[in-house]
Amino acid sequence: DGGITQSPKYLFRKEGQNVTLSCEQNLNHDAMYWYRQDPGQGLRLIYYSQIVNDFQKGDIAEGYSVSREKKESFPLTVTSAQKNPTAFYLCASSIQGSNYEQYFGPGTRLTVT
Amino acid sequence: GESVGLHLPTLSVQEGDNSIINCAYSNSASDYFIWYKQESGKGPQFIIDIRSNMDKRQGQRVTVLLNKTVKHLSLQIAATQPGDSAVYFCAETYHSGTYKYIFGTGTRLKVLA
Secondary structure (H helix, E strand, O other): OOOOOEEEEEEEEOOOOOOOEEEEOOOOOOEEEEEEEOOOOOEEEEEEEEEEEEEEEEOOOOOEEEOOOOOOEEEEOOOOOOOOOOEEEEEEEEOOOOOOOOEOOOOOEEEOO | OOOOOOOOOOOEEEEOOOOEEEEEEOOOOEEEHHHEOOOOOOEEEEEEEEEOOOOOOOOEEEEEEEOOOOOOOEEEEOOHHHHHHHHEEEEEEEEEEEEEEEEOEEEEEEOOO
């Protein structure tokens, strides 16, 4: 059963703490992406990776970090430097090098208080 | 997730009627377009796509129309069902070194029984 998994579904953290969101895919896709979704706004790109051990900043990378040590995994760390971290975070993947659809995970709802 | 739909335009249709959801895209260089469906608290789900060399594409109960002259995309859902209630948004892609995806803010579809 191929797809993208994100865990956990809900995450609660205190302000000032770093938190890591998990994203795993078994679609054999080279490209992976992290988006943030806020009410009334389109998805905004945080980071993307086209290949293992390489990743690029998206439009709103400040306060976030990623790693891509394995093709299947693209974890996102929300650091204490992110000023407004409470949001719905979506991970996606797509076939590398082509404009094909992005497959999305179920999302992680992060609440920081 | 649960609050994604706040402040979005809403289309209310009677069950069994046809629905038309519109999207104005931003970049005349975009060459691939996707419609996604997103239910509350879940990740976006692919519905249908279309490339810029086409102006119409049909799926099961859904049709996408592309008007490149006015940069407009529409999604038609035939015989709308209660399970179609969700937020629908379009995405466009164009090549700028890598493929960049731009997502619309979405329209909430409410199906009335």
